[in-house]
Amino acid sequence: MKYFCLIFVCLFKNLVCLDYDGWLNIKLEHNINCKNEKFCSRGNISLKSIRAGTAIISQISFTKDHIDELKEIADLDGLYSVRSLVTSADSKETEFLSSVKAKLFLENRLSDVISSWILPNGEVIAVTFQVNNLSQNQSLQYHKGEYPINSNFYVRHVDLAPVPDTASYIQKLDREREAREKGDLKDNRSFLAKYWMYIVPIAIFVMISGVTNPEPAPQASR
Structure with a gap:
């Protein structure tokens, strides 16, 4: 499943925007239905231009096996983890790991928020994965034997604090x-x-x- 998501280049009016522009790619991996591997592919987020503000998100849909394993982890109060492998034109691959309660991810109907935290020079210092708590449990979306993942992606700009001279x-x-x-x-x-x-x-x-x-x-x- 592919869709476009608008990136907010500046969160606040007084926030310093990027001094850098270039492409960015985030490979997403997770820790369920991976057979003998610790992590396996979940999808990809790519940006041709950070300043342009448009990301292409391509992710798999969960099958019944994914859901069953996620429920098993939730019964044990375990974590659902996402590993992000970030590459850009000016940097080598950087790895970031973020986790949430598997129960919360299920209760949120496989909807999540992925944020990439970037310095003004274009360096990615973190990729976070989180879910928003719903007021009440709702059933999972189901279409043609699959459970789609609903992700919102944002670029968060980090303004450097002034350094004393x-x-x-x-x-x-x-x-x-x-x-x-x-x-x-x-x-x-x-x-x-x-x-x-x-x-x-x-x-x-x-x-x-x-x-x-x-x-x-x-x-x-x-």
Whole structure:
């Protein structure tokens, strides 16, 4: 089954978009009905252009064997796992693993959300797989002996946090130290800013002295 899914290039208006554009391919594998293998093919997600915002998703449909094994895992409160193998024009294959409760995947009628987290330079740092909890259990969709997987795919952009310019700050401190040693550093502060630590104690002392030694009241004339 193939269908198109719109990718939201920027989640928020103030979020930095990609500085990079290129193709991206995500090979999906899962851990059920794989015979002797730990993981086997579930499908593929491909993007000719990340900036263009269109992904082609091709996935298998589950058979009765898939559902039976998924139910067995759910009865044991086990996990349904998806392995994502990511390749792009500028990077080697990178592997990401994500899991959910098999029971939740069944209750959600094999509907899931797959997100690819990408830095502004186009590097994929994570691929997550999750399901949305439904308010009530509903029956699985069934068509011609198969159970289709319903996936929504999104590109999530990660904005890098600002990095403090430590080197420039250290250089500034070194220049100020050298200037003080040479006597070239002038103090442009005001008189109060320079000597407040001397003025404040004197002012407090004068105030206290005025309170403890009040002037005698003048005597009334006779």
